[in-house]
Amino acid sequence: MADPKNFVDLQAGFYNALAQGLGYSPSDPFQVIQPSPPLTGGNLGDELLWNYLNNLPPASLTQNTSVSGGNQFLANYQGVMSALQSAPNNFQSTIGEACFEAYQKALAAGDVKPGPMNFRNWALYNGTCSGVAVSGASALAAAMLDPVFAAQMNVLPYKPAGTENVDFVPGYQKMLALLKKAPSRSFSVSAGDWSTNVSSTWTGGSNSGFFGLWGGSSSTSTLSEKFASGGVSLTASFQHVLPFNATPGDWYSSSAFGLAYNSPGAAPWNPANPINWDKTFGPQGNMQRFASNLLIADQMEIVVSSAASYSTNEQTEIKQNSSAGMWPFYSSGGSSSSSTTVTFKATGEMEVKITSEAGAPVVIGCTVLSAEVYLGHEAQAAKALARTYYPRT
Template sequence: MTSFVELQQRFITTEFGALGIVASHAQVLQPASALPTDDATLWSLFNTIPSDSTLFSPDGDETFFAAYSALIDSLIPGSGLLDPIAVAKRKLEEWGHADPAWSVGYAGLISQLNLAPSNEFPFSNPGGPASPFWGLWGGSAPASGQSVAFAAGDVSGQFAFANVLPFAPTPSDWYVSSALSLAYAKHSGKPWNPDSPITWDSTFGPSGNMQRFVTSLYVVAGLSAQYVSSTKFSKADQQAIQENAADGMWPYYLGPGAAGATTKIQFDAQGKMKVGLTTGSGQPVVIAALVLPAAQYLGG
């Protein structure tokens, strides 16, 4: 019998394969994130220091900008005007106290997304362990009764996106990539300051605060999901599912109004469930993030 965790893992593998996402470096957003129209929310996703998890979430309260700024401030610059550390220090000083920005904002994202190709894929799962995943609806446990029953049946459906965009802006003028790469390449000695508590290990080591980096977000628009389950739900289970549907249904958990999302749930005379989910045309939803370890991101 398939557990809900196994069902979710199979769906993610199928979806990532269809979208060309490298699964070993991708993290799922749970729920999928319907973006508001401001730049700050979008950029905050890139300003995250990801945890080592299947799900995309910040690793503590520190941001990429804060960690990068503290690191550059602690390093010893070379004597040349074009020394990467010296350039990075000047760039940060010029940036001042403004919030961090990236090269492309919300308007640019929408322009790119509208030109991005469509994608669709079928999914079927013929009919656990501790897991970070939710169950059948948002916030529910994968081992809850309705979730277990859903996963135990044959689940099949069709999933489509009108537009799919790997969105990868670069940090704005406050960031100097060569300075961070130089710091990563030198485990000791200059540019590291022997009198600073910020070291290579405290930055890039196993307990460091910059072990992973967000390189891109997978943004979709015009999402359409239709799936059925062969499980015969009791009247009580049907009522529980309908009552909790407002928390968003598997697999994207988009509640009412998020990106213009609508969810329709129907049960036939035998109690078999059919779910339909759509989002508004042109309204961006982030479904995954591509996260690279420091060794790959910084070219080590």
């Protein structure tokens, strides 16, 4: 146990303290999420919550959601579905090219939901397809027994090709109800008592992308380094902490995705498509890890004390930037349901207090699962499907 030497050490020490305070063992695949503004609820509640689950986590002890937003579950999943070949079927030949194209456009526009009965009801009132409403519904029912074809149809209504936003089940209101019943958690770390060794964690110590003293600042800036090495103590309490798990909505097919994962370099992957198994699940792939349980806190109170002495100019700079949120959760001052206050003693020592109100959930971390673990329960079923629909030659 010692004082951190730099901000890298401080962030590692905070990771260990938070993980232990929440009941995790050093080997558990826990990840700190920063910044952590409160979920405001209202009409945006579901969207804000599901964005965390839609974000694919990096191989880091810290996930900075401000800089890691380009790797999205739905978008990458859509890419995989476009790279798979479904088993032969006669749906398209039954309804004809014109009707098939009209149906694809209607799915993307949200004018019809996937499924045989929905096709029939839509086709009856569509001049291009009215004559094949019944035969087309029967052909579609047979075609959708193939998990790949069904998955390709089910994901069409979603953005960017369609109009539907990504969704997971359950949503924000269910999460709030569960959060109110979740237990409390608290922990504290005294100056000189930080455990900064993260070599035995799930990433082997890899930790990147985190900010410095305030949101958007560099962890190697002069003030960040002074803060980190100047004797930091921290107390944290959460009235409720909920491990929240949600599953992808109708856009997702675990059977088709599991089939893709368990068929490297073979059908149903289309060898002519640039998206392949290696680019998806391989060492440099874009779908190696998934966020499972989100750790959601309510009524948070964090007090951070720094024994370093800050000059008048440094105090001014810190206060001017505190609205961007302060370490460790960077809850920006723009939210009415959270506050960040910075005060200095006459001798220059600093205290930061971060609070969030009741009913204003804050996502502070998640459990990270590898693709193998995330899809592990589908392995045997996927292999059986592969033998049925895509037999090796």
